[in-house]
Structure formats: C-alpha cells, structure tokens
Amino acid sequence: MKIGFAYLLIALLLWNCEKDNRLTFEPFELISENCINCPKVTIHIPKALDDTPISHIINTSVQEEVISLLIYDDEVEASNMEEAIQSFKNGYLELKKMYPDEPVGWEADVDGKVTYEDKNILTIQVNSYSFTGGAHGFSSTRFLNFDKIKEVEMEPMEIFKDPLEFQSFAERKFRDQEKIPASGSLNATGFMFEGDEFYLPKNIGFTQEGLQLFYEQYEIASYADGPIVLTLSYKELEPYLKFKQEL
Structure with a gap:
C-alpha cells in the first residue's frame, strides 16, 4: 500500500509539473x-x-x-x-x-x-x-x-531545421493530397502557383491534429475554391522540426 501511494504521489507531482508549464x-x-x-x-x-x-x-x-x-x-x-x-x-x-x-x-x-x-x-x-x-x-x-x-x-521558417528540405517534403505531401503526379504541373489541376512552382503558405501553425499549412483564398486558388489546407502529422515531421512535440 505504501509503495502504491508513493507511485500515486509521484504521478500527481509529474502531472502538476506538466500543468504548470x-x-x-x-x-x-x-x-x-x-x-x-x-x-x-x-x-x-x-x-x-x-x-x-x-x-x-x-x-x-x-x-x-x-x-x-x-x-x-x-x-x-x-x-x-x-x-x-x-x-x-x-x-x-x-x-x-x-x-x-x-x-x-x-x-x-x-x-x-x-x-x-x-x-x-x-x-x-x-x-x-x-x-x-x-x-x-x-x-x-x-x-x-x-x-x-x-x-x-x-516567424514560420524558424520552425524548421532546414526550410528548403521541409518545402520539398511538403510539396510531396501536397501532391499526394491533391492527386497531382510527382512530375506533373501544379497549375494544370486548377491551382495558381506563381511560376507553376510550389511554395509554402504565409500561414503555418501548430494544432492538436498536426502542423497546418494554410493557404488563404486567392493565395494559390480561386475564391470559389476557398482556403487550401494541408495538415501534417508530428510523427512524420520529426526530421524537419526544431522542436519535439509533446502533446
């Protein structure tokens, strides 16, 4: 019983420390x-x-x-x-x-x-x-x-160890999500990337679901298409982020 109580006390202390952060x-x-x-x-x-x-x-x-x-x-x-x-x-x-x-x-x-x-x-x-x-x-x-x-x-780019390396990874994920062939034109599917070259959005943020890349209306598509959002899981982002996520 004493050992069980000790473990409970330690768990509560650790929980409080995490909460205090x-x-x-x-x-x-x-x-x-x-x-x-x-x-x-x-x-x-x-x-x-x-x-x-x-x-x-x-x-x-x-x-x-x-x-x-x-x-x-x-x-x-x-x-x-x-x-x-x-x-x-x-x-x-x-x-x-x-x-x-x-x-x-x-x-x-x-x-x-x-x-x-x-x-x-x-x-x-x-x-x-x-x-x-x-x-x-x-x-x-x-x-x-x-x-x-x-x-x-x-700033968004301060999140990553190597922004260019992350951009290459994000482009592969974006193409997968939007069903664009690896060697195909981005804009052939209706997007409006300047110069038909992939770039990261102005808005990048952490959420409970993962890192969200948020393209505003007009940023890469028409107003009718609305915002274009790519959410990347923290597990697959481990090689690219400066910070280890601790949910």
Whole structure:
C-alpha cells in the first residue's frame, strides 16, 4: 500500500509539473457600440494572465494582429483595439459621405483561440471576417507561433531545421493530397502557383491534429475554391522540426 501511494504521489507531482508549464488564459471580448451609423465589430480573443515576459509578448502580438485587421483610416494611428474599431468606423462613415444611399453596412468579426501548447511552443490562431461592400466579404486565418523558452514570437521558417528540405517534403505531401503526379504541373489541376512552382503558405501553425499549412483564398486558388489546407502529422515531421512535440 505504501509503495502504491508513493507511485500515486509521484504521478500527481509529474502531472502538476506538466500543468504548470502551461500558461493561463481567459476569454476577452470587445464589441462595438450599437448605433444606426456604426459598423458592427466583434472581437473574441484569448488573453494571457500570467505576469511573465512571454504572456506580455503574446498579448501584444494578438492585439497588433487585431489592429492590423481593422485599420481602415490611414489618418488614425491605432495603439489599441478600441482605436482600431474607431478607424474601421471612420472608413465606413467616409464612404457614407461619398455614397449616402449606400444600403449595406460594414461588419468585422475577429475570433482567436489557442490551438497548441507544450513546454516549448504555443500557437494562437486568429480567424477574421470583414465585409466592406462588394460581392462578398473577406476571410483570413493567421497563426501566431511563440517560443516559450526564448520568449519570442517565431516567424514560420524558424520552425524548421532546414526550410528548403521541409518545402520539398511538403510539396510531396501536397501532391499526394491533391492527386497531382510527382512530375506533373501544379497549375494544370486548377491551382495558381506563381511560376507553376510550389511554395509554402504565409500561414503555418501548430494544432492538436498536426502542423497546418494554410493557404488563404486567392493565395494559390480561386475564391470559389476557398482556403487550401494541408495538415501534417508530428510523427512524420520529426526530421524537419526544431522542436519535439509533446502533446
């Protein structure tokens, strides 16, 4: 019984150590004022609560991403999300002055979530949708990857030991997924790779299912095709990643 209790105690201590490696988040919501001549803006993002450098870096990066999605009035230099919402509103009001009979309102929705975390890495995915007139709105997905040990935000290529070697591997997986022969033209199947040569997307992020390569609408295909997503398992990525995944 004593031996069994000792094993249980060790297991609990190890579990607590693993748990302590994870950051603490709470949901943060910001909604624009409700008025007739106001565009509708809704923001839902995770906010890191720990008083640590990496938490401050995460919150700053997420806020900057939200601001970049909402800035519409070049005369306004937004330093926070409230000012970015005002910039978006100014853009709408300026359009109303030019076209007072414009019947369609503007809207923007930003939603963020933590998609992956281990002792080394944390990833936040920011999805957004905005409509400012025209035939359809604009959707985007952005991955923010953070090195928790170095306490920095990482650029996508910093994830890999050898980015060019990984790109060759990713192209083989992409061709397999899209059923494109190894020696065949990428664009012959309807894609729009510049120069008919494979390249990695701007958005690459860690998820529970694997590393996600996310091509935005228009990035390599038509709007009607929507985003093109390639998800690679961590097991097959072991030779290419700088970090060993510990789910």
